[in-house]
Amino acid sequence: MPLFGKSIESIRSFWLPETGLGYHYQDASSLVECIRANSIYQMMTWILCAVLCFGLMYYRKKLSIFLFLAALFVIPVLGELIVSIRRPIFIDRTLIWITIPMFILLAAGVAQFRHRFFMMLVLGLLATNYLFSNGDYYRFFQKEDWSNPAGYVARYVEKDDLILFNSNMVRIPFEYYFEYWVDLYDIQVQKSGIPLDLFESGILEPKMTEEDIPGLISLLHGHDRVWLVYSHNDYTDPDGLIPQTLAAQMKLLRSRDFYGVQVQLYGTP
Numbered sequence: 001m002p003l004f005g006k007s008i009e010s011i012r013s014f015w016l017p018e019t020g021l022g023y024h025y026q027d028a029s030s031l032v033e034c035i036r037a038n039s040i041y042q043m044m045t046w047i048l049c050a051v052l053c054f055g056l057m058y059y060r061k062k063l064s065i066f067l068f069l070a071a072l073f074v075i076p077v078l079g080e081l082i083v084s085i086r087r088p089i090f091i092d093r094t095l096i097w098i099t100i101p102m103f104i105l106l107a108a109g110v111a112q113f114r115h116r117f118f119m120m121l122v123l124g125l126l127a128t129n130y131l132f133s134n135g136d137y138y139r140f141f142q143k144e145d146w147s148n149p150a151g152y153v154a155r156y157v158e159k160d161d162l163i164l165f166n167s168n169m170v171r172i173p174f175e176y177y178f179e180y181w182v183d184l185y186d187i188q189v190q191k192s193g194i195p196l197d198l199f200e201s202g203i204l205e206p207k208m209t210e211e212d213i214p215g216l217i218s219l220l221h222g223h224d225r226v227w228l229v230y231s232h233n234d235y236t237d238p239d240g241l242i243p244q245t246l247a248a249q250m251k252l253l254r255s256r257d258f259y260g261v262q263v264q265l266y267g268t269p
């Protein structure tokens with residue numbers, strides 16, 4: 001029953017925005033993972049499609065295996081697309097595992113080439129494609145920065161400060177890095193999610209509303225300094241109610257932007 005309840009809650013409110021067919025196509029095509037240079041990307045896409053077609057031909061006389069691979073690949077994609085009509089859940093990271101049947105088809109397609117030269121050529125092209133595309137991911141993909149914000153807060157934090165998180169999903173990576181400084185310097189602070197705390201509510205990303213403002217103000221009582229770790233606010237605080245409320249009650253002392261997260265320090269005048 002707890003799992004069923006959490007599932008219903010996820011259906012009612014989820015962070016993925018409403019998207020169109022273009023977004024779904026982009027997510028699905030990212031699973032192919034071709035080199036991103038335009039001309040090479042188009043060429044590799046055609047090569048991959050051709051090899052996949054040869055793979056399908058390889059299994060044309062093995063109907064049970066063909067249907068099994070097709071089901072592994074098609075059902076998850078169609079399932080997420082159908083559910084997304086009601087609540088968007090289609091995203092490429094949930095479909096990474098379906099590349100397994102795709103690679104089986106690619107291997108079968110390569111095996112269709114009878115001439116060793118063409119087989120080695122296609123294998124070389126596919127290997128080069130995935131080698132460079134994976135290299136591009138590790139070289140150019142920029143992850144959210146949580147180590148530096150945690151160190152920044154640890155450097156300037158004082159005893160009995162309050163640290164607020166606009167999203168409980170934000171609190172998890174921040175605390176991972178912040179705990180090192182807590183143990184090292186015996187930092188004593190109070191932490192809480194806004195509008196609902198993770199450990200009290202169990203909700204990862206509750207939305208901030210005007211009805212939650214009095215609760216936020218009550219949290220400030222007894223604290224001369226309040227930190228706000230602010231990220232993913234497009235979903236959790238689209239109207240910017242949290243920083244607006246803090247600015248109305250206290251003075252902004254520090255503000256620093258990191259990749260994917262902003263840290264603000266408020267204090268009493």
